[in-house]
Amino acid sequence: MRNEKIADGSAVAARSIAQASPEQSTEAAVPVNRLKTAVWIYDVDNARITHANAAACELWQAENEEDLRRRDLGTDMSPTVSKRLKQYQLDFIERDATFSEMWTLYPNGRPTSIMVVYRGYRLPDGRMAMQCEAAGDAENEPDNLRSAEALLHTDVMIALHEAGGAPVYLNPAARNAATHALQTIAEKFVDPADHDRLMHELEALGEYRMVAKVNTGAGPRWHDLTVKQCSDAVTGNPAILVTAIDVSELKIARDKARYLADRDQLTGCYNRSYLQQYMSTLGRYQSKHCALLCFDVDRFKQINDRLGHEMGDVVLKEIAARVNASIRRTDTFVRLGGDEFVVVFEDVSSAADLEAKLEKLLKIIAEPITHDATRVSATVSMGVATFVPDNAHFTAVMREADIALYTSKQAGRNRVTFFSAEMGALAKARDLVEVELKRAIENREFTLHFQPRFCFKTGTVISVEALVRWEHPKRGLIMPAEFISICEETGMIEDLGQLILEMACMKAISLHQEGRDIQISLNISPRQFEDNRLLKSLETFSRHPDFPRGKVELEITENVLIGDHELIAKKLEAISDMGYQIAIDDFGTGYSNLSYISRFPLNCLKIDQSFIAQLPKSGPIISLILTLAEQINATIVAEGVETREHFEWLRNHKCDQAQGYFLSHPVDAEELPHVIETLNSGAWTGSQ
Template identity: 40%
Template sequence: MNRSVAKVSRGENGDAVTLSDVTDKSAILNRLEAAIWVFDIDESRVVWANQAALAVWDATDLGELQARNLKADMSPSVSQRVKQFQADFIEHDAAFSEVWTLYPQGVPKSLRVRYVGIELDDGRMAMLCEGHDEVVEQPESIRSSDALLHTQLMISLHHEDGEALYLNPAARAAFDAQNAHLHSRFVRKRDFDKLLKALRTDGQISIITKVATTKGERWHEVTARTCHDPVSGAPSIHVSETDVSDLKEAEARAKSQAYTDPLTGLPNRIHLPILHQQMTAQAEADGHIVGVFFIDLDQFKAINDTLGHSHGDTMLIRVAKRLRAICEGTDKVVRLGGDEFLLLATVPEDDPQQLCNIAGKILDALSLPVRHDGRKLSVTPSIGIARWPQDGETAQELMKNADLAMYQAKAAGRNRYRHFDARMKQDQETELETLTDIREGLKRNDFVAYYQPRVDLATNRIVAVEALARWNHPKRGLIMPDAFIGLCEKTGLINDLGLLILRDALKQQKSWRSQGIEIFVSVNVSQRQLSSFDFAEQVQDALQEFGCDSSGLELEMTETLLVEGDKTVHQNLKALRKLGVKIAIDDFGTGYSNFSRLNDMAADCVKIDRSLIRDLPRSEPIVKMMIAMCKLMKVSIVAEGIENAELEAKVRDMGCDEIQGFYCAKPMTATNMTEHLQADLGVEPLRRSTK
């Protein structure tokens, strides 16, 4: 499209050309070969046409053409373009020459049309059109001109200094005259400078940038190339732009969703490295340190398991709100997942005591009860604290070290905080080495069962033996369970270890039976084992493999399992009872001591914890009460931790059925236990064949 700057809409005396001026000369104009018509832009109608124009429009007469509503078939792009013409006629007295395709009676007809402004009798600005057949125009040229008119792609041509030479209709609609100059479009000057630099070095660039448009600030994908102005031949810049604001907004929403926890609205674990980088950069500039508080909610699982996830979710939302209320300035709270949170706080380097103050605020805020559906829910936090840069540089390292400190807080009794120190890391490394040793030891069968007898106080004879895990380490020798049971529980290896000891004990029971020794065997089981859906099946398989009677097997568990056990635990216990396996409650008196629950589980045996026995006679009233209740429920009673004759006499007088402890015998190997049983039960040892 060539844009003329000649002012041709004025008469000889400088007055505007009007429709009356044209119609007064209609006789002359009708004799011209050029098609001339007047188009009412506001009404989208032809208001006057000469004979040549009637032919172009395939109209029978002027009245018939005037009656046509051309707006019905006019595309939005054409409508926008003629409105732009109208504005230029009024403001700049402009004239234009373009190739247009008309559709008289639906048949396309391409003409080169020259447009100038013309005033209607009522003063409105219309358009005087002068059309000429373009026999030299090729179809490709016609189509390209038409496509340029209709495209939503914003195309403009600029002088090398950025002055606008041409804007297609879409660009005209997007950029007013003030933003026609290329540099004025860019909201960020550095993006325009980047564009010019790339054009000088590479001749082209494509960037996504924020631009100023008639609709306000928008995101455009701008592609620019160096070229020459086809009219003057001067170096120029060709620019095409696409509005990608919707895409950028969608990306921003997706990014926000990716970085935000949907339940609490807090930043999530993915967002943590970004927050860490921002906070540490500012802290370094201000001479501050950053405290990382790893927060875990104590006993939160019990709320989810007993009351349901809606109560748990309510608790997490309230916790998030309370943590946000503690934050000051640039402090941030992150939800890592589950019931774990991080709070990042900046404090002066010369006042680290503020970290303790913040930890105290967290303890106070989270220890308050939460009310939901008429219930009062309470949890307490365990908090570990690490400092940047003293305890780590990266977000991952700081979170890991704060996590170690948090576990120390839990081990110390929960509802407290601990600061990270290097020894915690050393302990963890030692723990990892031990864990590797345990895995290898399980493969090598380094773990074996030792046996400690239980003595019937009525007969003074051994009536049962308890299988206890020991670790025959190839380098460190015999290792007691305190050094590995807790780690096995923590990592889940207790399932493998527990099954190994169970099988070892049943295999030994079979061996004793073959030697004429009938003895009851008791084996400890953990919550992890009982929480495995196939545990009862594993026990049944082991009994069948070694041909052992289920009534000769007792499984010991702590009383806390009766309260904290989940549905799978109770299903396993029910299946074990159905098999005929006996159930014993170990360490009774140290936890909830719920006799009602004990009765529900139909326990066969209760083992009074050694701490109560050791505390006699001060604990005598409690022990007597426990014995009396067990007698009523017809549950046999074993006193643990009997170390001397005095304790043995006390529990005998109080009515205990059996005793266990060093006074009877220390745990021993299967070989030594065999000899002990033979002597106690009067069983002749098997003689080796001399053949």
């Protein structure tokens, strides 16, 4: 808006109208009524004209001043016009402003466009009103009238500023958004750097568009600004035209969407997608040594199974909070998924310094976590790969950190391991084994060896445990220690378990057909127990006409029994009803919750070999297990019997069965009959 000066005579005349009392108004207005210029006083607060000369009454198509006073001009007034008038009132109060603007009036509903000069006028009661003077008819070109009306009502903020930044015109939307009427371009910006960038680009290009955070009367907002160099049409001086659209809601929505796209919803950490983007750009601004830490929670599945997924989430969130509080702002913390996390450390000063930080972090994470009276101590295993961003590839760095993490787990968990070239070579060999294992399962390159279980009461072999071996086409017979863990980690254990189950059941059927009263036991891994195929396969074999009911025993570990006890019990009962026996392998070292002893259909407890190895020191514990088994009518088998002393102690304490190298190493199917015959002969004196 540009300032205009009003002729003193008109101002005095208008003042005389405003100050006249009702009794004096006619007389006082006589000189004013002779003016051809329409002059009236508008009460902004009450939306009424309080005083008007004859020309004003004619303009407003009123019979007289009293008729005009009775009109409520706020009835059909748009919100935009109402806001505009309030802006005028505020500017009159703050800086005694004067405005000249084209307005379209609607006397009796008919549009009349005129130029009007406005200035403030203080009413007798102290309120600020508006003195209005018609300065002349506007050009009645439709496009001119409509553009002026659009400029008044649009929500687009349009402002003209001097080259130095001071405002010379603000449309209603721009004035309503401004913190004050004289807000400069520089004062608009929350961040001065945005103003500097704008002016630099404007100087170079003549125009510029940007989205920036600006100061408004409603507080900081986000505006989409289009700024152009131009000339003031009144003075001809250089000017700056600023067009702005409020995009705060859109900006907030986009920022939230971007946040959600980049963040893990549970912990608030960055997610895998963000990590990939971050690593791809890291080399552009970071050339010093960096490190990538990969860690996960030790035995996290047990936490979920024992304490529930809610507690599992609590553990993840607490670990994330502790890590966030321990790393620098320049470091990047990511949750890959599940219980897997990554931290990227920028600008690592030395491996020793980083190792010290990580050891400290291990201790912080291991501190107990309490939630709703539940207390849990969780540890993590860490793998670290150092790299220089310019020369590293994200996939390769992640692979190295994973290899180091795997090494930490193999070494006992709750530790930090830094990647080395030797680890890389071992991992490469392991990858080769993994590929060969997949082929081996497809080609059925596996066989079973059998280790006898000796019964102290009968003095004979009444059961054998089936143990898998890999018949590699080039390397020969490979023991389980080299491939079982890989199968478990990759999920191939489910397919391998199915193959072993088939071979063991077919062997049991074969022994039954030969008339041999021998039980076969085989291990069922936790993953295989959860596999939906298990029950279907067991049912298929149990329907074989020569299937020996009670002569196939499935060995499960105590950890299999963690979780939904009702569901597990139903599954075990279904297996038992098919004619299979259920044994707990490595008893005493796992879950060790005796509540399942009476709840589940268990036929056998196999004492873990670690207790047997410590005889006679571990005698009291073994005696306790023997008593427990007697009470629940379960068979007790001692594993790892390697010496005559072990054997005799177990015989003297009424253990049911023994299994171990003292009796026999595992042997193939061809040698098994001879071993059984030797053990049953009575002349056997032990293999040691």
